[in-house]
Amino acid sequence: MQYFIIGYIITACSVSYFYLAAAIWSFLVISSIIINFYLVYALNFSIINSFLIPLSIKDVLYKLPWTRIGPYLVGMAVAYFLLQTKRKIHLNKIILWIFWILTTFPIILIIWYSLVESSVLETACLWSLIRVITIAFSIGWIVWASVTGYGGFINTFLSHEIFVVVDRLTYCAYLINPIIIFLSYFDADKAIHNDMIFQLPTFLGVVILTFFGAFILYLMFEKPFRSLLELLTTK
Structure with missing residues:
Protein backbone atom coordinates (compact mmCIF):
# COMPACT_ATOMS: atom_id res chain seq x y z
CA MET A 1 0.00 0.00 0.00
CA GLY A 152 15.15 -13.01 -28.73
CA PHE A 153 14.62 -16.52 -27.37
CA ILE A 154 13.96 -15.12 -23.89
CA ASN A 155 10.96 -13.23 -25.24
CA THR A 156 9.80 -16.38 -27.05
CA PHE A 157 10.02 -18.34 -23.80
CA LEU A 158 8.28 -15.69 -21.70
CA SER A 159 5.54 -15.33 -24.34
CA HIS A 160 4.53 -18.98 -24.07
CA GLU A 161 0.82 -19.62 -23.53
CA ILE A 162 1.40 -21.26 -20.16
CA PHE A 163 2.52 -17.93 -18.71
CA VAL A 164 -0.81 -16.39 -19.74
CA VAL A 165 -2.52 -18.82 -17.36
CA VAL A 166 0.03 -18.20 -14.62
CA ASP A 167 -0.33 -14.44 -15.09
CA ARG A 168 -4.02 -14.60 -14.21
CA LEU A 169 -3.13 -16.23 -10.89
CA THR A 170 -0.21 -14.02 -9.84
CA TYR A 171 -2.20 -11.54 -7.73
CA CYS A 172 -4.06 -14.29 -5.86
CA ALA A 173 -0.76 -16.14 -5.44
CA TYR A 174 0.76 -12.95 -4.03
CA LEU A 175 -2.04 -12.75 -1.45
CA ILE A 176 -2.04 -16.39 -0.39
CA ASN A 177 1.71 -17.09 -0.47
CA PRO A 178 2.49 -15.60 2.99
CA ILE A 179 -0.22 -17.79 4.51
CA ILE A 180 1.25 -20.93 2.91
CA ILE A 181 4.74 -20.01 4.11
CA PHE A 182 3.49 -19.30 7.63
CA LEU A 183 1.67 -22.62 7.85
CA SER A 184 4.65 -24.49 6.37
CA TYR A 185 7.38 -23.03 8.56
CA PHE A 186 6.11 -21.15 11.60
CA ASP A 187 3.36 -23.57 12.59
CA ALA A 188 5.71 -26.57 12.80
CA ASP A 189 5.90 -28.51 16.07
CA LYS A 190 9.68 -28.91 15.86
CA ALA A 191 12.60 -26.88 14.58
CA ILE A 192 13.49 -27.44 10.93
CA HIS A 193 17.05 -28.09 9.84
CA ASN A 194 17.57 -25.72 6.94
CA ASP A 195 19.87 -26.75 4.08
CA MET A 196 19.92 -26.78 0.28
CA ILE A 197 18.66 -30.37 -0.06
CA PHE A 198 15.69 -29.66 2.18
CA GLN A 199 14.91 -26.32 0.53
CA LEU A 200 14.32 -27.69 -3.00
CA PRO A 201 11.33 -29.98 -2.26
CA THR A 202 10.01 -27.44 0.24
CA PHE A 203 10.19 -24.68 -2.36
CA LEU A 204 8.41 -26.82 -4.97
CA GLY A 205 5.75 -27.79 -2.45
CA VAL A 206 5.12 -24.16 -1.47
CA VAL A 207 4.88 -23.13 -5.15
CA ILE A 208 2.39 -25.89 -5.97
CA LEU A 209 0.24 -25.19 -2.91
CA THR A 210 0.37 -21.45 -3.55
CA PHE A 211 -0.85 -21.66 -7.13
CA PHE A 212 -3.43 -24.31 -6.27
CA GLY A 213 -4.82 -22.03 -3.57
CA ALA A 214 -4.56 -19.06 -5.96
CA PHE A 215 -6.60 -20.97 -8.53
CA ILE A 216 -9.37 -21.60 -5.98
CA LEU A 217 -9.24 -17.98 -4.83
CA TYR A 218 -9.37 -16.75 -8.44
CA LEU A 219 -12.45 -18.83 -9.24
CA MET A 220 -14.27 -17.87 -6.04
CA PHE A 221 -13.54 -14.13 -5.88
CA GLU A 222 -11.41 -12.49 -8.57
CA LYS A 223 -13.08 -13.96 -11.65
CA PRO A 224 -16.69 -13.22 -10.57
CA PHE A 225 -15.87 -9.65 -9.50
CA ARG A 226 -13.88 -9.03 -12.68
CA SER A 227 -16.79 -10.26 -14.79
CA LEU A 228 -19.19 -8.10 -12.79
CA LEU A 229 -16.95 -5.06 -13.24
CA GLU A 230 -16.71 -5.65 -17.00
CA LEU A 231 -20.49 -6.01 -17.16
CA LEU A 232 -21.02 -2.72 -15.32
CA THR A 233 -18.43 -0.76 -17.28
CA THR A 234 -19.65 -1.93 -20.69
CA LYS A 235 -23.13 -0.60 -19.95
Whole structure:
Protein backbone atom coordinates (compact mmCIF):
# COMPACT_ATOMS: atom_id res chain seq x y z
CA MET A 1 0.00 0.00 0.00
CA GLN A 2 2.86 2.40 0.83
CA TYR A 3 4.46 1.73 -2.54
CA PHE A 4 1.20 2.35 -4.37
CA ILE A 5 0.75 5.74 -2.69
CA ILE A 6 4.35 6.77 -3.37
CA GLY A 7 4.12 5.54 -6.95
CA TYR A 8 0.91 7.49 -7.50
CA ILE A 9 2.53 10.70 -6.22
CA ILE A 10 5.58 10.27 -8.47
CA THR A 11 3.43 9.44 -11.49
CA ALA A 12 1.19 12.46 -10.89
CA CYS A 13 4.22 14.75 -10.58
CA SER A 14 5.77 13.38 -13.77
CA VAL A 15 2.87 14.69 -15.86
CA SER A 16 3.69 18.38 -15.28
CA TYR A 17 6.92 18.32 -13.25
CA PHE A 18 9.14 15.62 -14.71
CA TYR A 19 12.36 16.80 -13.05
CA LEU A 20 10.68 16.94 -9.64
CA ALA A 21 9.40 13.38 -10.11
CA ALA A 22 12.87 12.27 -11.25
CA ALA A 23 14.41 13.91 -8.18
CA ILE A 24 11.97 12.17 -5.83
CA TRP A 25 12.59 8.86 -7.60
CA SER A 26 16.37 9.23 -7.37
CA PHE A 27 16.20 10.28 -3.72
CA LEU A 28 14.11 7.25 -2.76
CA VAL A 29 16.32 4.80 -4.68
CA ILE A 30 19.54 6.20 -3.21
CA SER A 31 17.99 6.35 0.28
CA SER A 32 16.97 2.70 0.06
CA ILE A 33 20.50 1.69 -0.94
CA ILE A 34 22.05 3.73 1.88
CA ILE A 35 19.59 2.36 4.45
CA ASN A 36 20.40 -1.23 3.46
CA PHE A 37 24.11 -0.48 3.73
CA TYR A 38 23.68 1.21 7.12
CA LEU A 39 21.56 -1.58 8.59
CA VAL A 40 24.11 -4.23 7.65
CA TYR A 41 26.92 -2.12 9.09
CA ALA A 42 25.05 -1.03 12.24
CA LEU A 43 23.99 -4.60 13.05
CA ASN A 44 27.56 -5.77 12.43
CA PHE A 45 26.02 -8.33 10.15
CA SER A 46 28.69 -10.13 8.13
CA ILE A 47 26.75 -13.19 6.91
CA ILE A 48 25.96 -13.27 3.19
CA ASN A 49 24.56 -16.80 2.92
CA SER A 50 20.79 -16.33 3.22
CA PHE A 51 20.35 -19.77 4.80
CA LEU A 52 22.42 -18.65 7.79
CA ILE A 53 20.63 -15.37 8.44
CA PRO A 54 18.72 -15.32 11.77
CA LEU A 55 15.02 -14.53 11.55
CA SER A 56 15.42 -11.43 13.73
CA ILE A 57 17.88 -9.99 11.20
CA LYS A 58 15.66 -10.95 8.26
CA ASP A 59 12.82 -8.96 9.81
CA VAL A 60 14.99 -5.84 9.73
CA LEU A 61 16.63 -6.37 6.34
CA TYR A 62 13.78 -7.76 4.25
CA LYS A 63 10.37 -6.90 5.73
CA LEU A 64 10.60 -3.13 6.18
CA PRO A 65 9.22 -1.17 3.21
CA TRP A 66 12.13 1.28 2.95
CA THR A 67 14.57 -1.58 2.43
CA ARG A 68 12.55 -3.07 -0.46
CA ILE A 69 11.27 -0.04 -2.33
CA GLY A 70 14.19 0.03 -4.78
CA PRO A 71 12.97 -2.72 -7.15
CA TYR A 72 9.46 -1.24 -7.14
CA LEU A 73 10.82 2.13 -8.25
CA VAL A 74 12.95 0.53 -10.95
CA GLY A 75 9.86 -1.24 -12.27
CA MET A 76 8.02 2.08 -12.33
CA ALA A 77 10.86 3.69 -14.31
CA VAL A 78 10.88 0.87 -16.87
CA ALA A 79 7.11 1.13 -17.34
CA TYR A 80 7.33 4.93 -17.64
CA PHE A 81 9.97 4.88 -20.37
CA LEU A 82 8.15 2.13 -22.26
CA LEU A 83 5.05 4.32 -22.24
CA GLN A 84 6.87 7.51 -23.21
CA THR A 85 8.88 5.95 -26.04
CA LYS A 86 5.89 3.89 -27.25
CA ARG A 87 8.22 0.87 -27.41
CA LYS A 88 10.05 2.37 -30.40
CA ILE A 89 13.79 2.58 -29.72
CA HIS A 90 16.41 1.35 -32.18
CA LEU A 91 19.56 -0.26 -30.76
CA ASN A 92 22.38 -1.81 -32.75
CA LYS A 93 23.72 -5.27 -31.98
CA ILE A 94 26.82 -4.03 -30.16
CA ILE A 95 24.74 -2.00 -27.69
CA LEU A 96 22.38 -4.94 -27.22
CA TRP A 97 25.24 -7.33 -26.43
CA ILE A 98 26.69 -4.84 -23.96
CA PHE A 99 23.37 -4.48 -22.16
CA TRP A 100 22.76 -8.23 -22.08
CA ILE A 101 26.22 -8.89 -20.64
CA LEU A 102 25.93 -6.06 -18.10
CA THR A 103 22.56 -7.37 -16.90
CA THR A 104 23.03 -11.15 -17.06
CA PHE A 105 26.44 -11.40 -15.41
CA PRO A 106 25.47 -9.49 -12.22
CA ILE A 107 22.44 -11.76 -11.69
CA ILE A 108 24.58 -14.90 -11.94
CA LEU A 109 27.27 -13.38 -9.71
CA ILE A 110 24.87 -12.21 -7.01
CA ILE A 111 22.94 -15.49 -6.89
CA TRP A 112 26.19 -17.45 -6.64
CA TYR A 113 27.67 -15.10 -4.06
CA SER A 114 24.52 -15.33 -1.93
CA LEU A 115 25.54 -18.91 -1.13
CA VAL A 116 29.04 -17.95 0.01
CA GLU A 117 29.78 -18.13 3.72
CA SER A 118 31.64 -14.91 4.42
CA SER A 119 32.49 -13.34 7.77
CA VAL A 120 33.89 -10.07 6.41
CA LEU A 121 31.68 -7.12 7.36
CA GLU A 122 32.89 -4.91 4.50
CA THR A 123 32.03 -7.61 1.95
CA ALA A 124 28.53 -8.01 3.38
CA CYS A 125 28.00 -4.24 3.30
CA LEU A 126 29.07 -4.07 -0.34
CA TRP A 127 26.83 -7.03 -1.18
CA SER A 128 23.81 -5.37 0.46
CA LEU A 129 24.64 -2.16 -1.40
CA ILE A 130 24.35 -3.65 -4.89
CA ARG A 131 22.30 -6.82 -4.46
CA VAL A 132 18.66 -5.76 -4.70
CA ILE A 133 18.97 -2.75 -6.99
CA THR A 134 21.29 -4.55 -9.43
CA ILE A 135 18.91 -7.48 -9.85
CA ALA A 136 16.03 -5.01 -10.27
CA PHE A 137 17.81 -3.18 -13.09
CA SER A 138 18.74 -6.49 -14.72
CA ILE A 139 15.17 -7.77 -14.66
CA GLY A 140 13.99 -4.36 -15.84
CA TRP A 141 16.24 -4.64 -18.89
CA ILE A 142 14.93 -8.14 -19.65
CA VAL A 143 11.35 -6.84 -19.53
CA TRP A 144 12.21 -3.78 -21.62
CA ALA A 145 14.08 -5.83 -24.24
CA SER A 146 11.28 -8.38 -24.49
CA VAL A 147 8.57 -5.76 -24.91
CA THR A 148 10.49 -3.74 -27.52
CA GLY A 149 11.41 -6.76 -29.65
CA TYR A 150 15.02 -7.26 -28.55
CA GLY A 151 14.37 -10.23 -26.25
CA GLY A 152 15.15 -13.01 -28.73
CA PHE A 153 14.62 -16.52 -27.37
CA ILE A 154 13.96 -15.12 -23.89
CA ASN A 155 10.96 -13.23 -25.24
CA THR A 156 9.80 -16.38 -27.05
CA PHE A 157 10.02 -18.34 -23.80
CA LEU A 158 8.28 -15.69 -21.70
CA SER A 159 5.54 -15.33 -24.34
CA HIS A 160 4.53 -18.98 -24.07
CA GLU A 161 0.82 -19.62 -23.53
CA ILE A 162 1.40 -21.26 -20.16
CA PHE A 163 2.52 -17.93 -18.71
CA VAL A 164 -0.81 -16.39 -19.74
CA VAL A 165 -2.52 -18.82 -17.36
CA VAL A 166 0.03 -18.20 -14.62
CA ASP A 167 -0.33 -14.44 -15.09
CA ARG A 168 -4.02 -14.60 -14.21
CA LEU A 169 -3.13 -16.23 -10.89
CA THR A 170 -0.21 -14.02 -9.84
CA TYR A 171 -2.20 -11.54 -7.73
CA CYS A 172 -4.06 -14.29 -5.86
CA ALA A 173 -0.76 -16.14 -5.44
CA TYR A 174 0.76 -12.95 -4.03
CA LEU A 175 -2.04 -12.75 -1.45
CA ILE A 176 -2.04 -16.39 -0.39
CA ASN A 177 1.71 -17.09 -0.47
CA PRO A 178 2.49 -15.60 2.99
CA ILE A 179 -0.22 -17.79 4.51
CA ILE A 180 1.25 -20.93 2.91
CA ILE A 181 4.74 -20.01 4.11
CA PHE A 182 3.49 -19.30 7.63
CA LEU A 183 1.67 -22.62 7.85
CA SER A 184 4.65 -24.49 6.37
CA TYR A 185 7.38 -23.03 8.56
CA PHE A 186 6.11 -21.15 11.60
CA ASP A 187 3.36 -23.57 12.59
CA ALA A 188 5.71 -26.57 12.80
CA ASP A 189 5.90 -28.51 16.07
CA LYS A 190 9.68 -28.91 15.86
CA ALA A 191 12.60 -26.88 14.58
CA ILE A 192 13.49 -27.44 10.93
CA HIS A 193 17.05 -28.09 9.84
CA ASN A 194 17.57 -25.72 6.94
CA ASP A 195 19.87 -26.75 4.08
CA MET A 196 19.92 -26.78 0.28
CA ILE A 197 18.66 -30.37 -0.06
CA PHE A 198 15.69 -29.66 2.18
CA GLN A 199 14.91 -26.32 0.53
CA LEU A 200 14.32 -27.69 -3.00
CA PRO A 201 11.33 -29.98 -2.26
CA THR A 202 10.01 -27.44 0.24
CA PHE A 203 10.19 -24.68 -2.36
CA LEU A 204 8.41 -26.82 -4.97
CA GLY A 205 5.75 -27.79 -2.45
CA VAL A 206 5.12 -24.16 -1.47
CA VAL A 207 4.88 -23.13 -5.15
CA ILE A 208 2.39 -25.89 -5.97
CA LEU A 209 0.24 -25.19 -2.91
CA THR A 210 0.37 -21.45 -3.55
CA PHE A 211 -0.85 -21.66 -7.13
CA PHE A 212 -3.43 -24.31 -6.27
CA GLY A 213 -4.82 -22.03 -3.57
CA ALA A 214 -4.56 -19.06 -5.96
CA PHE A 215 -6.60 -20.97 -8.53
CA ILE A 216 -9.37 -21.60 -5.98
CA LEU A 217 -9.24 -17.98 -4.83
CA TYR A 218 -9.37 -16.75 -8.44
CA LEU A 219 -12.45 -18.83 -9.24
CA MET A 220 -14.27 -17.87 -6.04
CA PHE A 221 -13.54 -14.13 -5.88
CA GLU A 222 -11.41 -12.49 -8.57
CA LYS A 223 -13.08 -13.96 -11.65
CA PRO A 224 -16.69 -13.22 -10.57
CA PHE A 225 -15.87 -9.65 -9.50
CA ARG A 226 -13.88 -9.03 -12.68
CA SER A 227 -16.79 -10.26 -14.79
CA LEU A 228 -19.19 -8.10 -12.79
CA LEU A 229 -16.95 -5.06 -13.24
CA GLU A 230 -16.71 -5.65 -17.00
CA LEU A 231 -20.49 -6.01 -17.16
CA LEU A 232 -21.02 -2.72 -15.32
CA THR A 233 -18.43 -0.76 -17.28
CA THR A 234 -19.65 -1.93 -20.69
CA LYS A 235 -23.13 -0.60 -19.95
